[in-house]
Amino acid sequence: MTAREHDPARRPAPTTGGGADGDAVVVTRGLTKRYGRVTAVDDLDLRVAAGDRYGFLGPNGSGKTTTVRMLLGLVHATSGEIEVLGRRVPRHAKDVLPEVGALVEGPGAYPHLSARANLRLLDAAGPARGGDPLAPDTGSRRTRRSRIEAALEQVGLTDVGRRPVRAYSLGMRQRLGLAAALLRGPRLLVLDEPTNGLDPRGIAEIRDLLLDLNRRGTAVFLSSHLLAEVELFCTRVGVLHRGRLVAQDDLDALRGPTGRTLVRVDDVDAATRVLGLPAARTTDDGLLVLDDLPVPEATAALVRGGVAVLEAAPERRTLEQSVLGLTS
Amino acid sequence: MIGVELRKLLGRPRTWVSIGLLCLLPVVVAVFLAVTGIAPRPGQGPTLLSAVLGNGALFPAAALGIVLPFFLPIAVAVQAGESVAGEAQSGTLRYLLVRPVGRTRLLVAKLVSVLAYTLLAVLSVAATGYLAGISLLGNSGQVTTTTLSGTTLTPADLAWRTGVMVLYIGWSMVGVASVALFLSTLTDSPLAAALGGLAVLVSSTVLVTLDAAGAVRDYLPTRYWLAWVDLFRDPVPWGDVTAGVLVQTGYVVVLLGAAWANFSTRDVTS
Ligand SMILES: Nc1ncnc2c1ncn2[C@@H]1O[C@H](COP(=O)(O)OP(=O)(O)O)[C@@H](O)[C@H]1O
Ligand SMILES: [Mg+2]
Numbered sequence: 401m402t403a404r405e406h407d408p409a410r411r412p413a414p415t416t417g418g419g420a421d422g423d424a425v426v427v428t429r430g431l432t433k434r435y436g437r438v439t440a441v442d443d444l445d446l447r448v449a450a451g452d453r454y455g456f457l458g459p460n461g462s463g464k465t466t467t468v469r470m471l472l473g474l475v476h477a478t479s480g481e482i483e484v485l486g487r488r489v490p491r492h493a494k495d496v497l498p499e500v501g502a503l504v505e506g507p508g509a510y511p512h513l514s515a516r517a518n519l520r521l522l523d524a525a526g527p528a529r530g531g532d533p534l535a536p537d538t539g540s541r542r543t544r545r546s547r548i549e550a551a552l553e554q555v556g557l558t559d560v561g562r563r564p565v566r567a568y569s570l571g572m573r574q575r576l577g578l579a580a581a582l583l584r585g586p587r588l589l590v591l592d593e594p595t596n597g598l599d600p601r602g603i604a605e606i607r608d609l610l611l612d613l614n615r616r617g618t619a620v621f622l623s624s625h626l627l628a629e630v631e632l633f634c635t636r637v638g639v640l641h642r643g644r645l646v647a648q649d650d651l652d653a654l655r656g657p658t659g660r661t662l663v664r665v666d667d668v669d670a671a672t673r674v675l676g677l678p679a680a681r682t683t684d685d686g687l688l689v690l691d692d693l694p695v696p697e698a699t700a701a702l703v704r705g706g707v708a709v710l711e712a713a714p715e716r717r718t719l720e721q722s723v724l725g726l727t728s
Numbered sequence: 729m730i731g732v733e734l735r736k737l738l739g740r741p742r743t744w745v746s747i748g749l750l751c752l753l754p755v756v757v758a759v760f761l762a763v764t765g766i767a768p769r770p771g772q773g774p775t776l777l778s779a780v781l782g783n784g785a786l787f788p789a790a791a792l793g794i795v796l797p798f799f800l801p802i803a804v805a806v807q808a809g810e811s812v813a814g815e816a817q818s819g820t821l822r823y824l825l826v827r828p829v830g831r832t833r834l835l836v837a838k839l840v841s842v843l844a845y846t847l848l849a850v851l852s853v854a855a856t857g858y859l860a861g862i863s864l865l866g867n868s869g870q871v872t873t874t875t876l877s878g879t880t881l882t883p884a885d886l887a888w889r890t891g892v893m894v895l896y897i898g899w900s901m902v903g904v905a906s907v908a909l910f911l912s913t914l915t916d917s918p919l920a921a922a923l924g925g926l927a928v929l930v931s932s933t934v935l936v937t938l939d940a941a942g943a944v945r946d947y948l949p950t951r952y953w954l955a956w957v958d959l960f961r962d963p964v965p966w967g968d969v970t971a972g973v974l975v976q977t978g979y980v981v982v983l984l985g986a987a988w989a990n991f992s993t994r995d996v997t998s
Contacts, residue, residue: 472826474996497828504826508819512740522820525732527825580823 422452424483425473425588425619431480433466440466442643444480448621448636450587452612455634455651456623457723460666463643464623465505468592471621472502485588498527498539501586503594507577511566515576518565519548538584551579554609570597582613589613595629597689605642607633620716631655631719641727654722657714663688664711665702674675674705689715729833733841746803747849747919751856753790753799762864787861788854788890789960792863792897795853797955802922802927806899807845808908809922811838813989815998816916833912839984846901850894860926871954879962889964893956896969900953903976904929907949907985913991916998946971948978 426448431443441463448454468644469475471484473493476524482489485496509518523544529537552558555575565573576596579591588589595603603706610633614620624630629636637654645655665671666681676697681689690698699709717725737743772941792800811834815821824834875881881889908925917922932950935941945951952972 427991469822469995470998472822474822474825474827476993494828494830497826500826502823504822506819510736510818510820517739521732522823522827524735525729525824525829534874553779556771577823589893 424448425452425485425726426454427481427483428467428623429481431467431470431482432478433463433475433479435468439643441470444640444645446638446645446647448619449621451614451617451621452636454611454622455630456621456639456640457625457627457630457637458623458640459625462625462640464625464640465592466625467640468502468504468590470542471590472497472500472504474504481494494527498529499582499587500590501581501584501588502590502592503574503577503581504520504590504592506593506596507517507573507580508564509573509576509580512564514562514564515560515568515579516548516562518576519551519580519583520544523548523583526584530594545585547585548579551582553714556580556605571599571602574598575602575606578609587618589618589622591620592623593625593628594622594700595624598683601722603629625718627723637719639723639726646726647722651719655716655719657716660715661690661700662713662715663690663695663698663709665709666708666710670720671702671707674702674707729829729837729945730840733837734844736855737841737845739881742846743807743848746806747852749854750795750799750803750849754787754794754853754856756796756858757791758787758860758864784860784861784863784865785886787891787903788857789956791853791857791860792850792893793954793957796897796900800853800897801848801904802926803849804842804846804904805886805908805925805929806918806922808842808905809912809925810918811842811909812912812914813915813918813921814986816996817918819998822996825996832988835909835988835991838926839905839909842905843902846898846905847945850898850901852896875962876957876960876963881962889959893959896956896959896972899973899976903949903979906980906987910983910987910990913987913994949975951975 424447426446428444431441431444431446432439435704437647444463444467446456446467456464456467461710466475470477471482471489473490476490484493485499487496487497491694509515513521523539524541526539530543547556554562555578557572557575557579560568560572565576568576574594574695576593578591581591591610595606605627610620610622620633622630622634634651637647637649637651638645639654662683663671664687668686668688672682673690675688675693681691683689694711699712702709755831780962788988812821815824825831829837872920893940904925912918915924930952932948936948936951941948952968952975955968955972958969
């Protein structure tokens, strides 16, 4: 069974993304990578739409980095197809990569040079524009200085001066890597564990930056092993488990209602007595769980029994529960 | 990309430190010779040294003769071994490739950078040798120079012979660079690539002296390394120099081809 077929009945109409393939920024079909005997990525069908904030979630060793490397043409797939920004990779990688910003498994920089010198070299190494003659010359030498300053400003690294990267903290290097990814105003950002080494405040700043870029039209493909990070940032989630995509859905669908209702009452013990087990159970934090008792009847019964109903709401799964359910 | 690589090369302190060290040794030798006036007897010690005492103008050749057996190959192997593996180790290789820089382009730029370094190193040693030779050993007012064969050379003769020698040694070093560059595309450790390259040279040097290895001797990379001494004989016996160029060319073509074939298709997982 492929991920596309995963529990189709439960999938709601997509609210973000999921449109026609025409506006997809990343599509893979049957993408597989084997290193000798290890199957790092197994029959992956990804789909990231323009404008998505896509969270690629999976524990360590599940194949996230390998997938990202294949999307960028660094690693060659054993089988399967990849399209990035509508063009086949790796065949047309040189046409699409100018419009992609990437952070793969930590930043990389020449330690003896400053942040600015690193960015200058990196920018000068690439072509001024993509393979399409009509593509914007986002890498032009004329704008290099101002683009570098803008990228450093975006990631909050303006005041590092001439200090060599050798003297940077891990968080500062991560910011520099992000600045390098932003240097050319990419249409698609592919970020592999971008918040490694950042403090909570830094993580929040970067999240705000990415949200802002996304509002202005940049699609973000973010791989992470941190549920909370994906839950806070992404609109769409792909869950990877041992190289296989076990779910790909909108975040809201993955956190969908469980069909049960949680009720907050003033006296839980009295409420359980009134409704009787097993119709009503209590959660650890003192909420009443109604499994299949209709809410109006239950509340009426509670009020009749002298229990005040403070609040009643459908229970939602957390992303964690969904993911654990899918990967165990 | 080539411009970027050259900027990286020239902007790195290590480039200049290593070249400075390469130049230092011949200067030290010249100082000792000048102070003591004791030259090695012909046939002993580094090539040509016995001839330079009365004749500082031969010292550039002697200087290259001093650094050629060890230091120059080490410097070139380290530089070439660093080329791709160094980018892998600093984590910059993947970012260059996704910038995107084509893999062939990157390899060519690395090769040009290594060639530039080699040329810079050889020329610096020759130039320092010349200055040290002239200023410390003097050219004793002679307009002509004596060859190893005892005949005399005009300064013009000496100049072209020295020029050919620089090119010949440079080309031998390109052979070294090819070995290390190829290894550099195989491993993500610059140290391993440089040491691998040196291991090849040391093995070759050992085998050249081994009679049992006579069958392959003429194809070993270091077999003709010292053939440039022939350039200072009269008339020049071109046989070994030509053979040396051909052998090196063979290694360079095969190894650079292998480096390209490997690097352009391999997975970059650094
Ligand atoms: N170069 C490699 N050679 C062999 N196996 C590898 C290589 N890179 C990754 N793997 C294996 O592939 C699997 C996925 O790794 P990776 O993509 O790095 O996962 P993640 O980024 O999700 O932590 C792991 O089992 C890992 O051991
Ligand atoms: Mg990873």
